Amino acid sequence: MSDFSLQSTRVLIVDDNPHFRRLLVSVLSSMGCRMIEEATDGADGLKSLTHFPADVALVDWRMAPMDGLDFTRFVRTSPDSPNRYLPILMLSGYTELRLVLDARDAGVHEFIAKPISAKILQSRLQATLQSPRQFVRSPAYFGPDRRRRQVPLKGPERRKAP
């Protein structure tokens, strides 16, 4: 029988809505996850990361005082970031293309539209954890490679792995 378990995975949930946090905790628990930390906004999430070395973060967008975008930017670019490579999945009801692109450009790995289902959450977690993305560092961006499809380049490849 095939199997999927998050038993050894540490998940940080950052969402200001206690009901949504409860939903996520319940679904993650049913997937075997036992190490879950909850935070109520981006600043609280950063505080959690100082003592909870998360393997992946599920982050809401709209929170106060620090929202999910600022949380992501801090994790990716701050010298004080506990883990610049932390996989971040943003869960939000804001699904306009411009906002999704903002999230991508801030450095999120995946964007999941609310309302969520167990199947979507599982598939995105699996994709993130099983196939870690390469990161790109440029003067204007640091984060997971934003190219999701391998398309032939018209010019020479300028990005080289060290």
Place this chain on the structure above:
Amino acid sequence: MDTQDPVASPATIITPPVKAEVITPPTNLRDKVSISANGVNPEMLEKAEQVIASLSPSYLTWVEDDLRRAQALLEKIETCSGDDAKPLLTELFTIVHDIKGQGGSFNYVLMTVVGKYLCRFIEAVQDAPRPSHWPVLRVHVDSLRLIISERMEGDGGATGDRMLRGLAAAITKTIGQIDLN
């Protein structure tokens, strides 16, 4: 007199391309998640969906609380004359946005769609709110309450369809056509 040298014009300077560095992050994530080559156990997914379904009674309690808060805000908004409603509309938007984001997870898809309509309407009027907008807010909040009180799960069928067409018509009649998606 123009003294610029046409050969050395700034427009002829080409900035060299900036190189980006590709990094393979240090990770042991693959070791931390167990999954067979065949993919995901459908029983696990079913269990997870059952867990969500088991939260439905709690959801109804949460959403009824959200709707009470939305109703209280609406009553305050209805006493406003225009711009004084702006902070209340912001609060109402936050509540409705949460309702929109949760309904579908608990098989109340119609809550998500009506919530989306109301969010789009608030976004459209929040810079210049007027009392003529209040009835549209009212009919949306009343619809959300009706969906929950009547336990209209899923898309609400024909009733849900009529409800959505009525709400879209109310919005169009009041402020013209807007993108409700």
